[in-house]
Amino acid sequence: MNPKGFFGELKRRNVYKVAVAYAVVSWLLIQVATQVFPFFEIPNWAVRLVVLLLILGFPVALILSWAFEITPEGKSAVTPRQSQAATSVPEKSIAVLPFDNLSDDKSNAYFAEGIQDEILTRLSKIADLKVISRSSTQKYKSAPDNLREVGKQLGVANLLEGSVQKIANAVHVNVQLIRAATDEHVWAESYNRKLDDVFGVEGEVASTIADQLNAKLTGAEQKAVAAKPTHNxxxxxxxxxxxxxxxxxxxxxxxxxxxxxxxxxxxxxxxxxxxxxxxxxxxxxxxxxxxxxxxxxxxxxxxxxxxxxxxxxxxxxxxxxxxxxxxxxxxxxxxxxxxxxxxxxxxxxxxxxxxxxxxxxxxxxxxxxxxxxxxxxxxxxxxDFQLLGSLGGEFYTFLRRFDDARAAMDRALEISPESASVRASKAVTFQNEGRLDKAAEELARVPADVMEDFVLTPRINQALYERHFDTASSIIERKLSSIPGGQPLDPVTELALVQLGYCQQWMGRDAEARQSFSCAIEAIKPKPDSPVQADANGTPSTLALAYAGIGEKEKALEQAQRAVEAYENDAVSKPYSQIALAQIQARFGDVDAASGIRFEKIRGLRNLSPNLNPSELAGLTT
Structure with a gap:
């Protein structure tokens, strides 16, 4: 066992404090026994018994203090797993907390954030360190009250606090390195520089921190940490x-x-x-x-x-x-x-x-x-709640590992309870399981005025899965009306416009539907020879669905097949393009061809309601 780590663990578990307290109390008890027992004619062996019991009790008290941590709430048992977690935090680990902006001009906040970020970036280039990313630290105060708890949440042994003050052409940077478990100030320094000489401060801070944490830097790392990105x-x-x-x-x-x-x-x-x-x-x-x-x-x-x-x-x-x-x-x-x-x-x-x-x-x-x-x-x-949301919504959901997806999203929501994107992604997991009631509950917790793409799509799909075409139309029309005139549509809104066309068709509003499809085609392909590139949102397939909506069978099938080929080597987007092709084939009566696109495999990788069967593909466009 590492002696330094062992003695550090003794301190962390308050063993030293218990030993001192026990010694003081024992001394007082012995004094009382020697003074009071003779007054009541209690035999001397009783005094010796008290001393013996106190001596025997000393190691017992130390053992108990090792097994039970004393907290403000009382004693809490330390399980082996917790003990391992506590001792597994690397000594050469650090998180850079947000820097205070001390400038009178609060618009200079970006400058303080930038200095913090540049120090963090340089530290992250040192392989011998564990450095926590900015996304996980930005919600903390620059000088939080409970450093030990912050260190525990971030899994680091050290924290860097700092402040930046920018006045005209002068910059004052103050930093201090703190041991999270003990609040011990390991190192602190102030830097006063002219604005055109501030470029080297981040490298100096990062190099000193590395020295303080005994991190070994390669020659390449030393050069990268010290490099000045610009002199302008x-x-x-x-x-x-x-x-x-x-x-x-x-x-x-x-x-x-x-x-x-x-x-x-x-x-x-x-x-x-x-x-x-x-x-x-x-x-x-x-x-x-x-x-x-x-x-x-x-x-x-x-x-x-x-x-x-x-x-x-x-x-x-x-x-x-x-x-x-x-x-x-x-x-x-x-x-x-x-x-x-x-x-x-x-x-x-x-x-x-x-x-x-x-x-x-x-x-x-x-x-x-x-x-x-x-x-x-x-x-x-x-x-980082967005990273957790991505793990759940953009990874586990694709694999239909919905319990894992929701577990990741629940962790994200613990960190950021108001995140509409994570809440909407959680609703998608329920939609994919056919649990539309649970999906509706999650979407109901997203504020009605949130109209971003990551909420728009699940809301539209929820209405389509429930066959509430009027509701879907209202959601899409509200989104379209919020877009300033002349502003190009993004790919998610282009798909929503195609979905609006199908909803209008199903409600018997054919003229309006044709207009929606035509608008979508013009937005995606403003000129006949305009290329439609494969992108993150399946735009080539969206165009094919729009062609299908206005009844142009050959164009629709050709474009849908072209989309499948464009996404041939893309395990994420290919299933969506296959779904779109199957929808179009089924819409024009070729249900057998639609069924032949390995329907179950598609379902296993993309967002598709399990309530559907191939014959229904003619009616649903998502």
């Missing part, structure tokens, strides 16, 4: 604004704004590799979801990723950008895995990287590998 102050400021948007906001508009900030950063400093890398990642995401395709082109993503790699070929961030390009643009999933694993060598503590690696492994049908990668990401990001 305005470019760095734009880069930090982009990071702050990414970390505090979610949605297509937020990511477009963050991409604009990164674009400004590389315009100000064309040699800013990390800004190019983040620009490539965000544009790849927007490309993948068909958002502003005129800006987020395949060429724009490639340009940004290639710039990052040319400027910093050994940086993990550059390899993440390459992985994003190969995954989302080229759809070269095997190549993306290779790139992400190269990034992992350089960024051993990056949960974002691991989550994206898991995404790609799913696409390749490597389900066991993807699950293991998800779990590694959770070790570094244990309190």
């Amino acid at each position: 102050t305005p470019a760095y400021d734009a880069y930090l604004r982009g990071l702050a948007i990414e970390h505090t906001q979610y949605g297509y508009e937020a990511y477009q704004q963050a991409a604009r900030e990164y674009g400004e950063a590389v315009q100000l400093d064309p040699n800013f590799a990390f800004a190019w890398a983040r620009l490539a990642v965000l544009r790849s995401f927007l490309f993948f979801n068909a958002i502003d395709p005129n800006t987020n082109t395949a060429g724009a993503v490639k340009e940004a990723a290639d710039h990052a790699m040319a400027l910093a070929p050994e940086a993990g961030e550059s390899w993440i950008a390459q992985g994003a390009y190969r995954y989302r643009v080229l759809r070269d999933f095997a190549g993306a895995v290779t790139a992400y694993k190269q990034a992992q060598i350089r960024l051993p503590n990056n949960s974002y990287l691991l989550q994206n690696l898991a995404f790609v492994q799913r696409r390749l049908g490597l389900w066991q590998e993807a699950e293991a990668t998800y779990k590694k990401a959770l070790e570094l990001n244990p309190r």
